[in-house]
Amino acid sequence: MQTREKAIMRTGAVGIGVNVALSTMKAIFGFIAGSVAIIMDAVNNLTDALSSVITILGVKLAKKKPDAKHPYGHGRVEYFSAMIVAVIVITAGISALVEAIKSMIKPSVPDYSVITFVMIAVAVVAKIVLSFYVKRMGNLYNSDALIASGKDAAFDALLSSSTILAGIVAIAFKVSIEGYVGALISFFITKAGIEMLFSSASDVLGKRANSETARAIKECVGEIDGVLGVYDLLIHNYGPESAIASVHVEIPSTLSANEIHVLTRKAQEKVFEKFHIFLTVGIYSIDQSYANEIKKINESACSHEGVLGTHGFYVNEEKKTVFMDVVIDFTVKNKKELLSELIASFAEILPGYSFFINFDANYTD
Numbered sequence: 001m002q003t004r005e006k007a008i009m010r011t012g013a014v015g016i017g018v019n020v021a022l023s024t025m026k027a028i029f030g031f032i033a034g035s036v037a038i039i040m041d042a043v044n045n046l047t048d049a050l051s052s053v054i055t056i057l058g059v060k061l062a063k064k065k066p067d068a069k070h071p072y073g074h075g076r077v078e079y080f081s082a083m084i085v086a087v088i089v090i091t092a093g094i095s096a097l098v099e100a101i102k103s104m105i106k107p108s109v110p111d112y113s114v115i116t117f118v119m120i121a122v123a124v125v126a127k128i129v130l131s132f133y134v135k136r137m138g139n140l141y142n143s144d145a146l147i148a149s150g151k152d153a154a155f156d157a158l159l160s161s162s163t164i165l166a167g168i169v170a171i172a173f174k175v176s177i178e179g180y181v182g183a184l185i186s187f188f189i190t191k192a193g194i195e196m197l198f199s200s201a202s203d204v205l206g207k208r209a210n211s212e213t214a215r216a217i218k219e220c221v222g223e224i225d226g227v228l229g230v231y232d233l234l235i236h237n238y239g240p241e242s243a244i245a246s247v248h249v250e251i252p253s254t255l256s257a258n259e260i261h262v263l264t265r266k267a268q269e270k271v272f273e274k275f276h277i278f279l280t281v282g283i284y285s286i287d288q289s290y291a292n293e294i295k296k297i298n299e300s301a302c303s304h305e306g307v308l309g310t311h312g313f314y315v316n317e318e319k320k321t322v323f324m325d326v327v328i329d330f331t332v333k334n335k336k337e338l339l340s341e342l343i344a345s346f347a348e349i350l351p352g353y354s355f356f357i358n359f360d361a362n363y364t365d
Contacts, residue, residue, distance in 0.1 A: 004141045004142075004241065005059055005060075005063055007137060007140070007141050008055065008056070008059045008137070008141055008143050008145075008146060009056050009059060009060075011133070011134055011137040011138075011146055012052040012053070012055045012056040012059075012146075012149075013052070013056070014130070014133070014134075015048065015049070015051075015052035015055075015130065015134060015149060015153075016049045016052045016053060018126055018130050019045045019046070019048040019049035019052065020045075020046075020049050022042075022045045022123050022126060022127070023042045023043075023045035023046045023049065024042075025042075025119055025123070026038050026039070026041050026042035026045060026119070026120075026123060027039065027042040029115070029116050029119050029120075030042055032113075032116070033113065033116050035116075035163065035166075035167075038116075038120070038163055040095070040096050040099050040182065041123075041156070041159055041160055041163060043092075043095070044092050044096065044156060044159065045156065047088050047089075047091070047092045048149070048152060048153065048156065050088060051084075051085040051088050051089075051145075051148075051149050051152065052149060054081050054084050054085055054088075054145070055081055055082075055085065055143070055145040055146060055149060057081065058077050058078050058080065058081025058082070058084075058145055059078065059081075059143075059145075061074055061077040061081075062074050062075050062076075062077040062078045062081075062239055064077075072238040072242065072244070073238055073239060073242050074239070075238045075239015075240060075241060075242040076203075076204060076237075076238060076239050077239075078143065078144065078145060078239060078240055079144060079200050079203040079204050079239075080200075080204070081145045082143075082144035082145040082147075082148050082196065082199075082200040082203075083197055083200040083201060083204070085145055085148045085149060085152070085196070086148055086193050086194075086196035086197035086199075086200060087193070087197065088193075089148070089152050089155075089189060089190075089192060089193030089196060090190055090193035090194060090197065091193075092189060092193075093186045093187070093188075093189035093190030093191075093192075093193055094186070094190060096159070096182055096185065096186035096189060097182075097183055097186035097187070097190070099182065100179045100180070100181075100182030100183040100186055101179065101183065102179070103176070103179030103182065104179030104180060104183070105179075107175075107176040107179060116167070117164060117167060120160055120163055120164050120167070121164065123160045124157050124160045124161050124164070127153050127154070127156045127157035127160060128153075128154070128157045130150075130153045131150050131151070131153035131154040131156075131157060132150075133150075134146050134147075134149050134150035134153055135147055135150030135151065135154075136150075137150075138150055141240075142240040142241070143240060144196075144199065144200055144203065144240075148196040148200070151192055151196065152189075152192070152193075155185070155188060155189045155192055158185060158188070159182075159185045159189070162181040162182065162184075162185050163181075165177075165181060166181050203237065206236070206237065208363065208364065209235040209237070209363070209364045211364065213235075213275070214233055214235065214364035216274075216275070217233060217235075217245065217247070217271055217275060217277070217279075218230040218233060218247075220270050220271055220274055220275075221247060221249060221267045221270070221271065221279075221281075223270075224263060224266050224267055224270070225263075226251055226252065226255060226259065226263050227249045227250070227251060227263065227267075228249075228250040228251060228252065228286055229249065229250035229284075229286075229311055230247060230248075230249055230250075231247070231248045231249075231250070231284070231311040231312070231325070231327075231360075232246070232247060232248040232282070232311075232325075232360060233245065233246075233247045233363070233364045234246045234247070234363050234364070235277070235363075235364060241276075243275075243276075243277045243278075244277065244278050244279075244280075245271070245277050245278070245279045245280075246279065246280045246281075246282065247267075247279060247280075247281055247282070248281075248282040248283070248284055248311070248312065249263075249264075249267065249281060249282070249283065249284065250284040250286045250311060250312070251263065251283060251284070251285060251286065252285075252286060252288055253285040253286060253287050253288075260283060263281075264281040264283075267279060267281050268280075268281065284311065284312040284313075284314070285314065286313060286314075287314075287315055290313065290315055293349055293350055294310075294313045296349045297310060297313070297324075297346055297349055297350075298310045300342075300345045300346065300349065301326055301342060301345075301346075303345075304338060304341060304342065304345075306328050306329045306331055306332035306338065307326060307327070307328055307329075307338075307342075308327040308328065308329060308362055309326075309327045310324055310325065310326050310327070311324070311325050311327070312324050312325040312358075315353075319354075320352055320353050320354060321353065321354045321355075321356060322346070322350060322353050322354070322355045322356065323356045323358075324355070324356075324357060324358070325357075325358045325359075325360045326342060326357050326358070326359055326360065327359075327360045327361070327362055328359050328360070328361065328362075329362060330361065330362070335359060339357060339359075342355075342357060343355045343357065
């Protein structure tokens with residue numbers, strides 16, 4: 001069992017133990033005091049324990065080895081487990097809101113005691129400590145499910161704190177504000193759950209790779225002798241610990257097949273060693289005798305709105321044709337119009353040549 005799996009499972013086990021203990025304690029004192037807020041808080045702690053169970057199961061399933069149906073492994077299961085945790089948080093928030101509205105319609109003043117206040121205070125401290133611990137472990141081991149659970153624990157501490165406020169008001173003024181306080185807290189809990197859900201869904205859909213990682217990979221490959229430029233980096237995420245990437249490198253057209261083979265192998269080895277990402281490498285052969293024209297064409301292209309750069313410049317002198325890629329932003333709407341403008345401007349730099357332009361998107365940085 002790997003260190004990451006052990007750490008996440010241990011953190012989940014701590015969460016289960018703390019939440020079950022707090023839920024039991026709150027349920028007992030909630031019934032004694034006749035407090036709807038405390039009883040709902042106890043139910044919320046049970047859902048947190050369930051969240052930790054789901055996190056542990058998610059990690060276990062994610063570690064399953066690749067098979068014929070899932071050759072890239074099962075790492076994305078962790079994202080689904082984080083989504084389930086988010087749904088549990090949303091459900092808890094909505095349930096709390098329903099009970100809060102009931103309490104507002106039919107308010108009753110709970111019978112708080114000193115022991116009840118001490119119990120709630122202990123629960124608040126325990127939840128704050130648990131929140132910091134779980135979020136720290138989630139960030140350390142790149143676990144969305146743990147991060148979601150840590151945020152949920154922080155809101156639970158806030159929810160428990162609100163019951164102290166409601167108790168003080170009940171004792172001092174003989175008025176119940178539990179419903180109003182509960183409604184306010186339930187709003188924030190539900191909002192946090194929705195944000196967690198969208199974040200996890202974004203991972204499943206395939207969100208843009210971390211810009212710092214993308215730049216670091218390009219720099220790593222660009223340091224290899226013979227590489228003139230690094231482009232078209234694509235990173236496919238198959239889980240927090242599993243990614244496959246592809247890239248194109250510009251190399252001098254004078255390199256032999258053996259030299260290209262050594263170069264691409266070196267790129268794969270460096271990236272895997274540093275980032276633990278399997279990289280496939282494509283080649284753009286560049287005739288450096290056109291260096292001046294390439295520079296002018298790139299400057300001309302970048303003067304157009306939405307154009308981020310050019311690469312893959314290949315000239316067929318016999319047929320007077322130029323093949324190249326132009327990287328454009330996702331904001332570009334009229335590609336046909338942009339294509340016409342680019343061809344016209346490029347023809348002024350290389351008169352008599354036909355241009356075949358492929359539009360690329362900026363997938364990483």
